Amino acid sequence: MNFFKEADVVVIGGGIVGTAILRELSKYKLKAVLIEKEHDVAMATTAANSAILHAGFDAPTGSHKAVMNVRGNIMFHELEEELNLDIRWTGSLVVATSDDEMFSIKELLARGKANGVQGLKILSKEEVLKMEPNLQNVKGALWAPSAGVIWPFTACVSFAECAVQNGAEVLRNVECLGFVKENEAICGVETNEGVIKTKYVINAAGIYSDVIAKLAGDDSFSISPRKGEYILFDKAVSGQLVNGIVFPTPTKKSKGILICTTTHGNVFIGPNxxxxxxxxxxxxxxxGMDEIIKSARKLIPDLPLNKTITEFAGLRAVSSTGDFVLGKSKINGFYNAAGIQSPGLTSAPAIAEYVVNELISEAKYTVKENFVKDLPRRKPFLRMTNEEREERIKQNKLYGRVVCRCETVTEGEIVDDIHSSVGATTVDGVKRRCRAGMGRCQGGFCEPTVALILARELGISATEVMRSKGKSPIYYPKESR
Ligand SMILES: Cc1cc2nc3c(=O)[nH]c(=O)nc-3n(C[C@H](O)[C@H](O)[C@H](O)COP(=O)(O)OP(=O)(O)OC[C@H]3O[C@@H](n4cnc5c(N)ncnc54)[C@H](O)[C@@H]3O)c2cc1C
Structure with a gap:
């Protein structure tokens, strides 16, 4: 058989879980390759969620969800520095608006303590309103100081780039179509590019992780999608709604419709x-929009709906087991990191550690002495002082040209993001990395310029630059107009 590539371990899926796993694998003396069917990492659930680094009081004690959440939250406190991540450690409130809900948050407190969450406490109405003066109907709240909010796209890219820096490979536009087996053990991954020879596979294919598992012969679980929708407000309303993360008291199905200020100062409501x-x-x-507006109004009746800048939705990968599906499967060489619904973002580094530890204890690869855990520092132009800006422009004059006015993103930052090791290849890819197009006008002003910069830097024509998935050009050839 002809192989188009050889690897010791192939990771399927370039979401936060797959890229965190790739980085963990890159700590060992082995060849790790990640395949992602889309043109970029962070294209599916990792791109559309609440971005909360949960404290860990929600999931049943002892479940993978609970254990991975608490450990993942602790790990992100270390990873923030190593990977230069954008995180605001705001803490979170679960607000009760009735006596029944006060009872429920006391149950959450007890569960959180059993899960090992530090610093939890019940706050009085007055204490809550001191933190979040715009909330209405408050009786009290559960305060979790270890929660935070993260920028998930660059977290995912940073995991991938750190892995590449340590010898791993990320192959985009490569889709897993099946597996090659010998004596019932995995020996290759079939893809649209050909077969990758490998002994080990880690399945991190998100909403498709049951499909991938079935292709390998593992039918122990199934996944069903559960949609969550959001409304994102302009930064102009920041300070008028909430300062941090505000949950209602949860229901059986979800943590409820929250109100949260993102790492970059926009407020959102959702998800259903x-x-x-x-x-x-x-x-x-x-x-869906009606549902989330109605629910959010219970805590903030006067929502500034005329300041909405976009709406979006994400799909939770709900597993039939009710928990994350982690580790060795019944198929030799096949491991799962599957059914990773919330708190999957928070749990990703802990899931990576868990699954890779299992694989290493079977495969006996040894630790690499020269693993480089830190990524080079990069400070967004927006957050630089005037002196830092002047210095940067002296080094690279492209930093003197602001392309995205809403978010103050320069041409220099866009070019750097195109040429980084897991670089942007589309307009959305740029938007997710340096935020050009993320602001008030949602790219209405800068998208055509970003497309031209991509064309110039990638050596392709402007008509070949895509906005995002599939055929989504911004410029059309003259003859097609
Ligand atoms: C509405 C909502 C709110 C959430 N809020 C939070 C939160 O606040 N905090 C939190 O911790 N978690 C939250 N989560 C959960 C979190 O977003 C997910 O757990 C996490 O993003 C899952 O990451 P993943 O890598 O498993 O999946 P994904 O990001 O979906 O990545 C899977 C990847 O596999 C690729 N793939 C699929 N099939 C193939 C194939 N055949 N070949 C190659 N590649 C393939 C896909 O293209 C995709 O890129 C939320 C989720 C939703 C939907």
């Missing part, structure tokens, strides 16, 4: 939780 069969439908719905 609605089951669907379609694994690709991420469209927002009028009914």
């Amino acid at each position: 939780a609605n089951e669907q069969d379609d694994r690709e439908d991420r469209a927002v719905t009028a009914a």
Whole structure:
């Protein structure tokens, strides 16, 4: 058989879980390759979620979800520095608006303590309103000081780039289509590019992780999509709604519709939780918008809906087991990091550690002495002092040209993001890395310029630059107009 590549371990899926696993694997003396079917990492659930680094009081004590959440939260406190991550450690509130809900948050407190969450306490109405003066109908709240909010796209890219810095490989536009086996053990991954020879596979394919497992012969779980929709407000309303993370008291199905200020100062409301069969439908719905507005109004009746800048939706990968599906499967050489619904973002580094430890204890690869855990520092132009800006422009004059006015993103930052080791290849890829197009006008002003910069830097014509997935050009050839 002809192989187009050889690896010791192939990771399937370039979301936060797959890229965290790739980085963990790159600490060992082995060849690790990640394949992602889309043109970029962080294209599926990792791109559309609440971005909360949960404290860990929600999941049942002893479940993978609970253990990985608490450990993942601790790990992110270390990774923030190593990977230069964008995190605001705001703490979170679960607000009760009735006596019944006060009872529920006391249950959450007890569960959180059993899960090992530090610093939890019940706050009085007055204490809550001191922190979040715009909330209405408050009786009290559960305060979790270890929670935070992260920028998930660059976290995912940073895991991938740190892994590449340590010898791993990220192959985009490469889709797993099946497996090659010998004596019932994995010996290759079939892809649209050909077969990758390997002894070990880690399945981190998100909403498709059951499909991948079945292709390998593991039918121990299934995944069903559960949609969550959001409304994102302009930064102009920051300070008028909430300062940190505010949850309502949770329901059986979800943590409820929260109100949160992101790492970059936008407030969002969402998500709802609605089951669907379609694994690709991420469209927002009028009914969904009504549902989240109605729910958020219980805590903030006067929502500035005229300051909405975008709506979006993400799909939770809900596992039939009710928990994360982690570790060695019944198929030799096949490991799962599957069914990773919330708190999967928070749990990702802990999941990576858990699954890779299992694989290493079987495969006996040894630790690399020269693993480089830190990524080079990069400070966004927006956050630089005037002196730092002047210095940067002296070094590279492209930093003197602001391309995205809403978010103050320079041409220098865009070019750096295109040429980094897991670089942007589309307009959305740029947007997710340095935020050009993320602001008030949502790219209306800068998208055409970003597309031209991509064309110049990638050596392709402007008509070949895509906005995002599939055929989504911004410029059309003259003859097609
Ligand atoms: C509405 C919502 C809110 C959430 N809020 C939070 C939160 O606040 N905090 C938190 O901790 N978690 C949260 N989560 C959960 C978190 O977002 C997910 O657990 C996490 O992003 C899952 O990452 P993943 O890498 O497993 O999946 P994904 O990000 O979906 O990545 C899987 C990747 O596999 C690729 N793939 C699939 N099939 C193939 C194939 N055949 N070949 C190659 N590649 C393939 C896909 O293209 C995709 O890129 C939320 C989720 C949702 C939907």
